[in-house]
Amino acid sequence: MNDTPQPTQGVSVIGLGSMGAGLAQTFLESGCRVSVWNRSRDKVEALVSQGAIACDTPGEALDANAHVVVCLSTYSAWREIVEEHGLTAQLRDTCIIQLTTGTLDEVGEHAAMIREGGGLIADGALMCFPRQLGTSDASLLVSGDPAVLDSCDPLLRKLAPAWTNLGEDITKPTVLSRSLTAGIVTSLVGYMNGLAMCRAGGISIDLYMQHTAKANAILRAEKDRLAEAVRDGETEDTQASIETWAEAHDSVHSVAGTLGTDLVLQDAVRAVFQDGQRVGLGEHDLSALVEVFAPSAE
Ligand SMILES: NC(=O)c1ccc[n+]([C@@H]2O[C@H](COP(=O)([O-])OP(=O)(O)OC[C@H]3O[C@@H](n4cnc5c(N)ncnc54)[C@H](OP(=O)(O)O)[C@@H]3O)[C@@H](O)[C@H]2O)c1
Structure with a gap:
């Protein structure tokens, strides 16, 4: 058995909303060295109190680690951040693990932007709540070049031990996650309709x-x-x-x-x-x- 201590794995998380904070927390709990950036500073401080390293700019988060998880409300928010902070030059050799929900066009355009900047891209969709991250209930669908996904695997496993590799087509996680969401949303809306009928009918x-x-x-x-x-x-x-x-x-x-x-x-x-x-x-x-x-x- 090799008793040599393994180097601590580093990862940056950009976007610390409900899901981004959950991602950063899960990485911290699994022993990663986690650098974080968020537009509103209070969310950064909350994570720093749990052991994360604060970044003053998104560029610092890109420079801190080879793998950077992005989880924002929209792809356009990320594009604005990249443009406003002039991050294109810092993308070189950095692997962006994009976990923001977007449209098929946005996913394709984003992958092109990262690759044009010399970066690597894994695009994913989370099909679970933040509280399920790191457990067997976590569901994470990811696509990207095989070598990129190999390099992301140890990190992805920390988020979802049985994450799903959907191959090289970068749009597949969006197609599958939106198809699943179509079934979930319509079923829940139907459930609420039935509940309303019961209420109106005295059940x-x-x-x-x-x-x-x-x-x-x-x-x-x-x-x-x-x-x-x-x-x-x-x-x-x-x-x-x-x-x-x-x-x-x-x-x-x-x-x-x-x-x-x-x-x-x-x-x-x-x-x-x-x-x-x-x-x-x-x-x-x-x-x-x-x-x-x-x-x-x-
Ligand atoms: N929450 C869930 O259960 C869940 C489940 C599956 C997938 N997701 C996906 O995860 C992604 C994030 O969701 P969330 O629940 O974490 O959303 P959220 O709590 O509303 O957080 C949104 C994040 O985006 C940032 N943001 C928004 N506009 C920005 C801008 N123009 N510039 C810089 N930062 C900006 C916010 O920063 P501030 O803090 O400064 O506002 C915050 O960090 C979404 O794509 C969502 O579909 C969420």
């Missing part, structure tokens, strides 16, 4: 919660079945067609309306089913709705 929230727990088990299995049907090209056979679901949903629409709840969500869902029937998929399985959202090229 207790506890009863709604109790029965949601039972519905969740069915939902989990059904989601898997739907995805497998699309993957295997078996969206025709069904026990509950798009038409059947549309009729079930009509009754939701009717009750939601009679209870006096807002119908904006129910109208949108009805429009999706109508589109499915209009393109001739009424008798197909619910999984055929994938053709409504993204028709396959045939």
Whole structure:
């Protein structure tokens, strides 16, 4: 066994909002030497009290370590920082681990900017809350050149022990994380719609919660079945067609309306089913709705 002490790994974190502060804290707890910069100084001081090294400028954070994690509210905030502080020359040989959420255009333009400055880029998306960082519940999707991802691996493992390597296409974490978010957001909005219907119809929230727990088990299995049907090209056979679901949903629409709840969500869902029937998929399985959202090229 080699008893030689390993050098402490260094990393810089730019942006100390809820997520950035969580990232810096997780690195500190795992024994890293962490340099931090944030526009508002109070957030820097909070991290310094936990052992981080304060940087007075973002340039100092870039110079402090070969790996720099950026986690801001938007890509344009980072672009402004780079321009305002003239950081392009300091990007050379620095690896930017970009964990800000952005659009596909922003991700591509940002990678080009870093590479033009001679820097290296790993672009990632966090699919978890700050409190889950460093635990097995943390979900982190990352893309970049293989050698870059290899060099980032020890740091990424500290944030998410089983982080996901999505390969070289820098846009993949954004595509996957936004697809997952589409499912999560619409499901939560639907949950709130149901809760509002209960409230308007005199059903207790506890009863709604109790029965949601039972519905969740069915939902989990059904989601898997739907995805497998699309993957295997078996969206025709069904026990509950798009038409059947549309009729079930009509009754939701009717009750939601009679209870006096807002119908904006129910109208949108009805429009999706109508589109499915209009393109001739009424008798197909619910999984055929994938053709409504993204028709396959045939
Ligand atoms: N929080 C979560 O649960 C979560 C989960 C997954 C992904 N994310 C992603 O993580 C990223 C950060 O989220 P957050 O929750 O940490 O946001 P946040 O708490 O609102 O923090 C935003 C950060 O961006 C900085 N910032 C904003 N505009 C700036 C500008 N023009 N110049 C310099 N700094 C600027 C803020 O600096 P100041 O402190 O000076 O305002 C702060 O450090 C987002 O892209 C978000 O989508 C967050």
